[in-house]
Amino acid sequence: xxxxxxLIMLIMALVLSLSTLFxxxxxxxxxGQKKIVFxxxxxxxxxxxxxxxxNIRLYEAAHPDVVFDNISSSTGDEYLTQVTTKMASGDxxxxxxxxxxxxxxxxAEAGRLYPLNSVFEGDPAFRxxxxxxxxxxxxxGGKVYGIPLELAAEVIFYNKAIFREAGVKVPAxxxxxxxxxxxxxxxxxxxIGLGNSEPWIGTIPxxxxxxxFGGLEMYENTVMNNIGKWTxxxxxxxxxxxxxxxxxxxxxxxxxxxxxxxxxxRFTNGEAAMFFMGSWSLSAFYEELGDDLGVFNLPGMKNGxxxxxxxxxxxxxxxxxxxxxxxxxxxxxxxxFMLSKERQTAxxxxxxxxxxxxxLPKEEANPVQAQIMDYLAVSTGAMYPWDVPMGNALGAELxxxxxxxxxxxxxxxxxxxxxxxNDTER
Numbered sequence: 001x002x003x004x005x006x007l008i009m010l011i012m013a014l015v016l017s018l019s020t021l022f023x024x025x026x027x028x029x030x031x032g033q034k035k036i037v038f039x040x041x042x043x044x045x046x047x048x049x050x051x052x053x054x055n056i057r058l059y060e061a062a063h064p065d066v067v068f069d070n071i072s073s074s075t076g077d078e079y080l081t082q083v084t085t086k087m088a089s090g091d092x093x094x095x096x097x098x099x100x101x102x103x104x105x106x107x108a109e110a111g112r113l114y115p116l117n118s119v120f121e122g123d124p125a126f127r128x129x130x131x132x133x134x135x136x137x138x139x140x141g142g143k144v145y146g147i148p149l150e151l152a153a154e155v156i157f158y159n160k161a162i163f164r165e166a167g168v169k170v171p172a173x174x175x176x177x178x179x180x181x182x183x184x185x186x187x188x189x190x191x192i193g194l195g196n197s198e199p200w201i202g203t204i205p206x207x208x209x210x211x212x213f214g215g216l217e218m219y220e221n222t223v224m225n226n227i228g229k230w231t232x233x234x235x236x237x238x239x240x241x242x243x244x245x246x247x248x249x250x251x252x253x254x255x256x257x258x259x260x261x262x263x264x265x266r267f268t269n270g271e272a273a274m275f276f277m278g279s280w281s282l283s284a285f286y287e288e289l290g291d292d293l294g295v296f297n298l299p300g301m302k303n304g305x306x307x308x309x310x311x312x313x314x315x316x317x318x319x320x321x322x323x324x325x326x327x328x329x330x331x332x333x334x335x336x337f338m339l340s341k342e343r344q345t346a347x348x349x350x351x352x353x354x355x356x357x358x359x360l361p362k363e364e365a366n367p368v369q370a371q372i373m374d375y376l377a378v379s380t381g382a383m384y385p386w387d388v389p390m391g392n393a394l395g396a397e398l399x400x401x402x403x404x405x406x407x408x409x410x411x412x413x414x415x416x417x418x419x420x421x422n423d424t425e426r
Contacts, residue, residue, distance in 0.1 A: 033067050034327050036334065039086070040097035041079040042072035047283045047350035048149070048317060054346070055338050066330055080392065087112040093322035094331040100137035100148055100318050101384065102391035107320075108145040114321035115143040119332055126336055134315035134355040146318035147339060150352040152278045153372055154204050154312035154385060157285055160292045162189050162273040170294065174212070174301045181248040184273045192245075193272030195263025196255045199403035200387055200395075204276040205245075206402045207312060207386055208298040210238035215305030219383045223390065226426050230419040231412065234305075239402075239411025246406065256406050280316065282368045283351030293368055297375065310381040314388055315355060394425045 038056070043049050056068045071086075072079065080103075086093060087107060098104055107113050120127035130147060138146040163169065166187035171177040184191040196202040211219060214234025222228030222235075245251070252258060252266075267275035268288040275285075286293050300307045319338065321331045337343060344358045351366040353373060362370055387395025401418040405411060 033065050034330060035067055035069050036094045036327060036330055037069045037071065037092050037322075038095045039071045039079075039083055039093055045284065046280070047347070047352060048280070051343075051347050051350060055334075055343060059334055059337055063330075084392075087322075090324060092324055092326055094325040094327055095334065096320055096322060097149075098146060098318050098320055099388060100134075100146065100315050101389045103388050103395070104138055104146060104318060104320075105140055106392070108140045108143070112323050113145040114323050114325065114328060114331075115145060116147070116321070117143055119335075120144070123336070126339070129339065129341070129357050131355050131357065137315040138318050138320075146320035147335070148315035148355050149317040149319060149347065150280065150315075151355055151376075152280050152314050152316040152353070153376065154207075154276065154278045154314075155295045155297060155372065156274055156276055157267065157282070158274045158294045158296065159267070159270060159272075159289060160294050161289075162187070162270070163294075165189075166273070170296045171299050174299045174304075177299050178245075178248070180273075181245065181250045185249045190252055190266055190272040191248075191250045191274060193263050193266035193275045194251050194255045195258035195260040195266075196403055196406055197258060198260040199256070199399040200385075201260060201263070201276070202255065202406055203387065203399050203402045204312070204385075205298075206238055206242055206405065207383075208276075209241050210234055211310055211383060212298060212301050212304045212306035213237045213241075215307075216310055216381045216383060217305070219386075223383070223386045226422075230415045230422060235415055236411050239405045239414065242405050243408065243411070246408075251406070256403050278316070279351075279353060279369070279372055282372070283366060286351065286366055286368055291367075295368055295371055295375075307380060309379055310383065311376065311379050312385055313376070313382045314384050391425075394422065397421050397425075 038052075040049075040052060056070075060066060060068065071082070083093075083096060083098065087110075098107070104113075134148040134151065135144050137148060138144055158170070162184065166180075166184045166189065168180050168183050171180060181191045192205075194202060214232070218228060218232065218234050222230060222232070255263070263272075264275065264277075264281075266272040268285060270289075277285075282293070282295070297308045297311060319335060321328060321335065325331050339356060341356075341358060344354050344356045345360070348354045348358050348360050349364060351369050353369065365373075387398055390398060397418065401414050404414045
């Protein structure tokens with residue numbers, strides 16, 4: 001329960017408070033220059049990518065003796081494989097953008113990441129600028145191995161124009177949410193955009209449904225503490241309910257065969273009314289939809305133990321220094337530059353909910369960003385996206401299991417199979 005309390009406190013504290021340059025490649029180093037190897041996922045035109053690009057440009061201009069070598073992959077799964085392979089082989093990495101919780105823990109325990117405790121001790125003002133809560137997700141054995149850049153919430157984005165045309169409004173009850181599906185279909189739109197070639201995306205609605213059936217205690221028992229069973233009723237009921245959505249026409253047919261980028265494009269192109277995704281996407285969505293972009297959370301159920309005031313939240317995009325960095329002093333200096341007030345203000349203005357003590361005036365914030373922060377301000381509970389605290393291997397197994405629901409597999413059988421995997425891995 002400690003992690004749950006810390007996460008809720010983190011929410012309240014935070015509310016109060018690369019173009020193609022980033023393609024994989026080798027930087028040319030002139031005589032006397034020092035090369036900094038920087039690894040991160042590649043997401044064209046995303047706010048974080050553009051921010052990274054500007055950080056590097058500014059830093060290189062101020063430090064002519066430093067040149068960055070950017071190594072990235074186009075998807076999260078590819079990037080995870082790339083980082084894992086390079087670290088296992090002992091390749092030089094100075095800076096990397098990674099994850100938190102059990103996804104970071106193997107790298108930390110294997111000695112692949114540089115502990116930041118000495119950095120904090122040497123610069124108390126820098127440490128004081130960081131929120132305490134996010135660092136809980138990157139601390140193992142009393143040592144801090146990364147600094148998350150954002151507090152990400154997984155939400156339901158919606159297109160207000162499609163809602164108006166379909167004659168529907170943001171649902172206050174679960175029954176109203178179900179009624180959206182046929183109404184939007186009748187208006188000629190896809191109710192929920194989804195390309196489940198990366199099945200973590202399709203796991204988001206399943207996680208929301210399971211929480212609404214079983215509540216946060218079920219999540220704590222099974223996901224965090226491994227004392228519950230995946231075959232318990234709320235998990236099975238959530239799978240069955242997701243298949244009810246499918247029978248109502250919530251998604252396109254055969255979503256497991258649709259590439260993730262195509263599912264996303266259905267929403268940004270105005271073909272789909274809703275999209276389940278993290279708040280890291282709101283800036284890109286707002287650029288396409290403008291004031292027609294809205295956000296809400298899945299409503300609670302009459303007999304369920306969960307609540308619409310319970311959110312899926314994660315300290316995300318953690319920045320770490322590689323333990324085998326050849327230039328750790330430069331890596332630390334660049335990390336501090338990225339996390340300076342000026343650069344964090346720029347990141348916050350891009351639409352991310354930052355984890356440093358930067359607070360934008362409401363009129364300067366993206367309106368959807370401000371709305372999410374307002375929701376989090378009155379949140380009564382939260383859970384991490386399940387695949388992150390469960391670790392890389394088991395988290396991937398979970399996501400693959402939920403993908404079977406979309407193919408019509410029996411939820412009880414799917415979850416029984418996953419329970420056996422869980423018992424072996426944990």
